[in-house]
Amino acid sequence: MSAAVIDAKGVNLVFQTGDGPVQALKDVNLTVGKGEFVSFIGPSGCGKTTLLRTIAALEHPTAGQLTINGMTPDEARRKRAYGYVFQAAGLYPWRTIAKNIALPLEIMGFSKGEQQARVDRVLELVELSGFGNKFPWQLSGGMQQRASIARALAFDADILLMDEPFGALDEIVRDRLNEELLKLWNRTGKTICFVTHSIPEAVYLSTKIVVMSPRPGRITDIIDSPLPRERPLDIRDTKAFIDIAHRVREGLRAGHSDE
Amino acid sequence: MKLGPVLTVLLATLVLWYGAAVWLNAAWTFDQAARDGGDITFALLISDTMAQQRPVLPPPHQVAAELWKGLTAFPVTSKKSLVYHGYVTLVSTFSGFLLGSFLGIFLAVGIVQSRTMELGFMPWAVISQTVPVVAIAPMIVVLSNSLGFGDYLGLSNALVSKTIIAAYLSYFPVLIGMVKGLRSPDQMQLDQLKTYNATETQGFLKLRFPASVPYLFTSLKVGIAASLVGAIVGELPTGAIEGLGARMLIGSQFGSPIIVWAALFAAAILAGVLILIVRAIENLVTLRMGVRA
Numbered sequence: 001m002s003a004a005v006i007d008a009k010g011v012n013l014v015f016q017t018g019d020g021p022v023q024a025l026k027d028v029n030l031t032v033g034k035g036e037f038v039s040f041i042g043p044s045g046c047g048k049t050t051l052l053r054t055i056a057a058l059e060h061p062t063a064g065q066l067t068i069n070g071m072t073p074d075e076a077r078r079k080r081a082y083g084y085v086f087q088a089a090g091l092y093p094w095r096t097i098a099k100n101i102a103l104p105l106e107i108m109g110f111s112k113g114e115q116q117a118r119v120d121r122v123l124e125l126v127e128l129s130g131f132g133n134k135f136p137w138q139l140s141g142g143m144q145q146r147a148s149i150a151r152a153l154a155f156d157a158d159i160l161l162m163d164e165p166f167g168a169l170d171e172i173v174r175d176r177l178n179e180e181l182l183k184l185w186n187r188t189g190k191t192i193c194f195v196t197h198s199i200p201e202a203v204y205l206s207t208k209i210v211v212m213s214p215r216p217g218r219i220t221d222i223i224d225s226p227l228p229r230e231r232p233l234d235i236r237d238t239k240a241f242i243d244i245a246h247r248v249r250e251g252l253r254a255g256h257s258d259e
Numbered sequence: 260m261k262l263g264p265v266l267t268v269l270l271a272t273l274v275l276w277y278g279a280a281v282w283l284n285a286a287w288t289f290d291q292a293a294r295d296g297g298d299i300t301f302a303l304l305i306s307d308t309m310a311q312q313r314p315v316l317p318p319p320h321q322v323a324a325e326l327w328k329g330l331t332a333f334p335v336t337s338k339k340s341l342v343y344h345g346y347v348t349l350v351s352t353f354s355g356f357l358l359g360s361f362l363g364i365f366l367a368v369g370i371v372q373s374r375t376m377e378l379g380f381m382p383w384a385v386i387s388q389t390v391p392v393v394a395i396a397p398m399i400v401v402l403s404n405s406l407g408f409g410d411y412l413g414l415s416n417a418l419v420s421k422t423i424i425a426a427y428l429s430y431f432p433v434l435i436g437m438v439k440g441l442r443s444p445d446q447m448q449l450d451q452l453k454t455y456n457a458t459e460t461q462g463f464l465k466l467r468f469p470a471s472v473p474y475l476f477t478s479l480k481v482g483i484a485a486s487l488v489g490a491i492v493g494e495l496p497t498g499a500i501e502g503l504g505a506r507m508l509i510g511s512q513f514g515s516p517i518i519v520w521a522a523l524f525a526a527a528i529l530a531g532v533l534i535l536i537v538r539a540i541e542n543l544v545t546l547r548m549g550v551r552a
Contacts, residue, residue, distance in 0.1 A: 058450050077456055084454040086447050094469045094548035103465060105453045136548035156456075 011064035023216035047217020083152030098132030213255025220250035355425020363433025425489030436478025440471025
């Protein structure tokens with residue numbers, strides 16, 4: 001956890017809307033180190049997704065400084081520094097799973113052989129080997145979301161940005177995917193930014209939990225998790241886990257109380 | 260059984276049609292009888308209205324017989340053969356359909372790409388469809404004859420003008436469908452391409468075009484039927500002697516509704532076949548594109 005992969009200093013973002021300006025992000029200061037797993041948690045409208053989109057250069061700060069790997073977000077995007085996993089899997093129904101995963105590789109101009117090798121590797125990484133020739137509709141929702149993670153991993157970006165990737169899945173599937181995501185993080189050493197509104201999910205996954213509040217969207221607490229990197233599911237019953245969850249909940253409540 | 264409702268509707272249509280034929284053709288039968296001073300029995304009324312030379316409404320069997328005669332009784336190269344006339348109409352339907360479809364797709368791409376083009380062209384496209392085709396068809400015929408496009412292209416001027424009229428009718432549904440189809444990808448999908456730093460062209464080829472395919476085929480089915488109408492309308496004012504439209508014109512000029520109706524049915528059958536062909540191609544393509552079997 002040495003060099004800052006993501007560094008935000010006084011980042012503000014104001015949307016101009018028909019009802020006047022809306023402050024989506026206010027004075028966001030955040031440093032994410034290499035290999036960290038950071039969760040952004042907060043109620044709707046707290047700007048957690050906006051912050052992630054700003055990191056991805058899908059939105060642009062109206063004030064403050066934001067660097068990704070020492071570059072501006074736009075430069076980082078052009079250098080393909082990150083893979084982005086959206087809330088919906090967003091697989092193209094006319095492409096097989098393998099061809100869906102190959103989509104960014106085609107766009108980035110990898111050779112056919114290289115595409116094949118990478119697709120096979122990430123399919124194995126998300127435990128979907130043997131499903132490459134299936135079409136998306138032949139897979140369950142959880143499997144589709146795994147395929148979309150594989151697609152984000154295929155081009156070896158060292159940052160993975162995930163916007164409530166498991167939000168639409170049921171809890172049992174979500175638990176399993178959380179476990180697999182941790183394993184994947186351990187194996188690949190990627191830096192992961194993860195947006196969620198589930199407290200247990202945030203605490204279970206993260207090395208750092210960023211608690212956010214709405215109106216204006218801002219960070220109210222940053223919690224460095226003392227939990228070990230190796231986390232079986234039943235770590236959620238330990239005192240350390242429950243203490244962190246409690247602090248997150250308090251942070252969320254505090255954010256609400258100043259309305 | 261799915262056939263049940265289909266047969267019921269068909270039967271009801273036939274009953275209505277026969278009833279209407281008796282009713283509409285009866286006046287002539289009564290006139291004749293009054294002139295000859297004869298009496299009309301019910302049986303006589305029926306048999307006469309079913310077999311007039313120039314009925315107001317030819318009953319189904321007369322139309323079917325004329326259609327069958329037109330299709331089978333003459334060599335297919337004969338001017339009396341409906342196969343020959345159908346073929347003439349088919350050629351201009353296809354050429355107009357191809358031209359119109361490409362034009363529609365081309366304009367849709369431009370409109371989706373450029374706001375200026377949308378503002379500048381879309382209103383004209385809509386206006387173009389409010390002008391009755393029967394009004395504009397003769398002008399197209401006159402213009403393309405006097406400009407002699409056909410001579411440059413080594414085609415007959417009649418084919419060129421019919422192609423233009425058919426394309427004029429068929430480009431519009433393709434344009435509208437493709438604009439909608441090319442815009443069907445949602446913001447998330449577009450954002451995703453942005454995260455790959457994809458170019459505009461890559462976005463078109465990998466996302467917008469494939470996403471628009473279902474819309475394209477829906478429009479092509481409307482478009483090919485519109486092309487056929489355009490080709491037939493194009494045959495009316497040309498003084499054409501070939502094609503189903505010319506056949507209909509001859510039938511009405513000679514006061515022979517049976518010929519008109521037979522040509523009408525030939526056109527309907529042709530339209531049905533054309534739509535089936537488009538649908539077959541659609542099935543092939545969507546199967547390859549992984550649509551749920």
